[in-house]
Amino acid sequence: DGGITQSPKYLFRKEGQNVTLSCEQNLNHDAMYWYRQDPGQGLRLIYYSQIVNDFQKGDIAEGYSVSREKKESFPLTVTSAQKNPTAFYLCASSSDRNTEAFFGQGTRLTVV
Amino acid sequence: DAKTTQPPSMDCAEGRAANLPCNHSTISGNEYVYWYRQIHSQGPQYIIHGLKNNETNEMASLIITEDRKSSTLILPHATLRDTAVYYCIVRVVRNTDKLIFGTGTRLQVFP
Numbered sequence: 001d002g003g004i005t006q007s008p009k010y011l012f013r014k015e016g017q018n019v020t021l022s023c024e025q026n027l028n029h030d031a032m033y034w035y036r037q038d039p040g041q042g043l044r045l046i047y048y049s050q051i052v053n054d055f056q057k058g059d060i061a062e063g064y065s066v067s068r069e070k071k072e073s074f075p076l077t078v079t080s081a082q083k084n085p086t087a088f089y090l091c092a093s094s095s096d097r098n099t100e101a102f103f104g105q106g107t108r109l110t111v112v
Numbered sequence: 113d114a115k116t117t118q119p120p121s122m123d124c125a126e127g128r129a130a131n132l133p134c135n136h137s138t139i140s141g142n143e144y145v146y147w148y149r150q151i152h153s154q155g156p157q158y159i160i161h162g163l164k165n166n167e168t169n170e171m172a173s174l175i176i177t178e179d180r181k182s183s184t185l186i187l188p189h190a191t192l193r194d195t196a197v198y199y200c201i202v203r204v205v206r207n208t209d210k211l212i213f214g215t216g217t218r219l220q221v222f223p
Contacts, residue, residue: 004155031209042199042213043156050209058210090155097205098144103155 006091006104013111021076021107023091032074037088049074085111116200121218130187132217134200137181144203147185149196190221
């Protein structure tokens with residue numbers, strides 16, 4: 001089946017540790033995105049990539065880093081510099097700017 | 113960036129049409145309006161999108177006003193499984209590519 005896979009679904013980390021969230025898609029989409037969602041809020045864009053080896057900051061990129069070495073993969077690292085990392089993280093992909101973006105099922109990160 | 117305004121919550125009887133309004137008065141000419149819905153703790157599900165013309169698919173219809181400052185999502189025969197948060201979104205593509213989410217409308221479908 002084609003789709004976007006995020007793993008793991010739940011993740012716990014100690015404060016001060018970096019953590020990497022996985023996002024893989026087999027839809028052959030060029031563009032991929034990372035969003036963050038806090039309770040009762042809409043989604044906010046962290047980073048996006050329109051092509052391999054290129055990515056752009058979104059609205060809340062501080063404390064996060066990404067890479068896009070392969071078309072299928074767009075991992076997100078939550079660094080210790082992110083002040084409030086506990087949140088629901090969603091990855092998405094789309095073929096171009098005029099078509100729908102498909103979302104993964106999300107990773108819920110809890111930092112204790 | 114364009115913003116959207118939606119009522120925080122709405123109710124609808126099962127089998128009736130659900131009409132969800134959205135205001136996007138600052139939308140630019142080349143920005144699409146998208147609708148997604150999200151069931152608790154899941155990823156948003158795409159419903160429909162449009163630029164100027166009304167659109168219809170197997171899930172819903174999208175009615176966009178002529179001045180493009182507002183739109184309405186119509187679920188023709190709501191079911192209990194349509195209970196979710198519905199997001200009206202503007203996709204900004206000038207010098208970027210992002211879906212701008214608001215806080216959405218929580219639709220409750222009741223028996």
